[in-house]
Amino acid sequence: MRLGYFAMPMHPWTRNWADTLDEDRADIIFADKLGFYDAFVGEHLADSAERVTNSNMFLATLIHSTKTIKLATGTSNLSQMHPVLIASHAAMMDHLSRGRYILGISAGALAPDAEALGNLAENRQKMFEDCIDVILKIWTSEAPYDIDLPGNRYKVTTQKNFVPELGLGYLTKPFQKPYPEIVGTVVAPFSKGVVEMGKRDFHPMSANFLNAKWLKSHWTNYVEGKAAVGQKADPKDWRVARTIFVADDDKTAQRYGRDDEKSPYRYYYRQMAAKMFRGGRQGVFKESREQPDSEITLDWVLDTCVIHGSVDKVVDQILKMREDAGPFEELVYAGMDWVDKKLANRSMELMATEVLSRLNKAIGKS
Numbered sequence: 001m002r003l004g005y006f007a008m009p010m011h012p013w014t015r016n017w018a019d020t021l022d023e024d025r026a027d028i029i030f031a032d033k034l035g036f037y038d039a040f041v042g043e044h045l046a047d048s049a050e051r052v053t054n055s056n057m058f059l060a061t062l063i064h065s066t067k068t069i070k071l072a073t074g075t076s077n078l079s080q081m082h083p084v085l086i087a088s089h090a091a092m093m094d095h096l097s098r099g100r101y102i103l104g105i106s107a108g109a110l111a112p113d114a115e116a117l118g119n120l121a122e123n124r125q126k127m128f129e130d131c132i133d134v135i136l137k138i139w140t141s142e143a144p145y146d147i148d149l150p151g152n153r154y155k156v157t158t159q160k161n162f163v164p165e166l167g168l169g170y171l172t173k174p175f176q177k178p179y180p181e182i183v184g185t186v187v188a189p190f191s192k193g194v195v196e197m198g199k200r201d202f203h204p205m206s207a208n209f210l211n212a213k214w215l216k217s218h219w220t221n222y223v224e225g226k227a228a229v230g231q232k233a234d235p236k237d238w239r240v241a242r243t244i245f246v247a248d249d250d251k252t253a254q255r256y257g258r259d260d261e262k263s264p265y266r267y268y269y270r271q272m273a274a275k276m277f278r279g280g281r282q283g284v285f286k287e288s289r290e291q292p293d294s295e296i297t298l299d300w301v302l303d304t305c306v307i308h309g310s311v312d313k314v315v316d317q318i319l320k321m322r323e324d325a326g327p328f329e330e331l332v333y334a335g336m337d338w339v340d341k342k343l344a345n346r347s348m349e350l351m352a353t354e355v356l357s358r359l360n361k362a363i364g365k366s
Contacts, residue, residue: 002329002331003035003333003356004039004241004331005036005039005069005332006040006042006205006241006332006333006334007041007042007074007334007336009024009027009050009337010049010336011051011337012049013048020051021051021058024058024335025062028062030345030348031348032066032067032068032069034351035068035352036333037070038330039071040074040332041058041071041072042055043073045110045116045117046112046113046115046116047110049271055075055076056090059072059093060093060096063096066100068100070100072101072102073103073105074104074205075105075184075185076090076103076104077110078106078108079119079122079131083132083135083138083154083156084156084171087135087171087172088172090135090174090180094174094176094179095174101174101180102181104183105128105183105184106128107124126153127153130149130153133149133152134154136179137149138171139173140179143162143170143171144159145157145159145169145171183202183203183205183239184202184203185204186205186207186210187284189217190214191218192221194225197222198224198225198227198229204239205239205240205332206239206240207284208241208242208305209272209276209285209305210284210305211285212305212325213287214284215321216324216325216326218238219233222237222238238327239330240321240325240328240330240332241333242307242331242333243269243305243306243307244307244308244351245306246309246310246311246351247346249310250310253309253310253313254308256339256343257309258308264336264337264339265308266298268336268337269301269302269305269306273285273298277293285300285301285305311354311355314355315358315359318355318359319362322363331356333351
């Protein structure tokens, strides 16, 4: 089993922006030193708690500060930019990092972002689908381009100004061939999008704020998608993100990971619960579709979404979750704001040096 890292990243909006960006960079540099396989960083435009506005730009600052960790957008919001820009920026990132790059994609669900860009009333899921189709066409076609896919809003051509002797009219191909790994974040239970990921060989990452009961539905749908194109689903392609805090003792873990009003885990899920309810997406926290909204309190969400404890306790919880969910082979650790830097770093250290080795031994991967 591999260990990944994911951060939206989320911080109290009262904090200095530059300080939080430095903190986010430090987390990934530390993850690289600990041997984490990859690091995903999200992006939003109009959310004061999530202040990375361009994940590619942010990740570019980490290329020469890290050695082996793969740098991943988590995600690039495809409804917010023309596919030519996304394809070109991602290809450049892939070259700058010499192939240490993963393209994470989503439609872009945050309503204030869409409102600011003027596409709130648009079908952003359709924009997402159109965009990725054109990106892949750019990466797998040769100049001069004349991309006009049926029903697709994006048309790409360089035919009128194609001058091969001057190198004009060419769009850059990625460093990795034919293109980088593409990962889609999955939030909804029974998401049909996972079936499509399987068909297209995109790889799913189940969101850390989804009730673990629904993880199995993601694997089932991914298997269905792969089978539809005559392929077998590979567990190494499925990432499961979880909110985890590991401490040297259970008392510290309970305090910092759950009970203390200053806990970054409590802050994170207070924000997430409010956002999910506001968007009518509170079902991600439920154990059944029939569960009443009144039961989805902050304490409920913390109890069902945060894995916390000493090493032994955390290992037991993760193994039980994997037994119920299915055979994922990358566990993605969700990063939080630093309320206590020592505890935050210690948790990541324990994950990498003790929890992971015990997990692999238990599942026969050591």
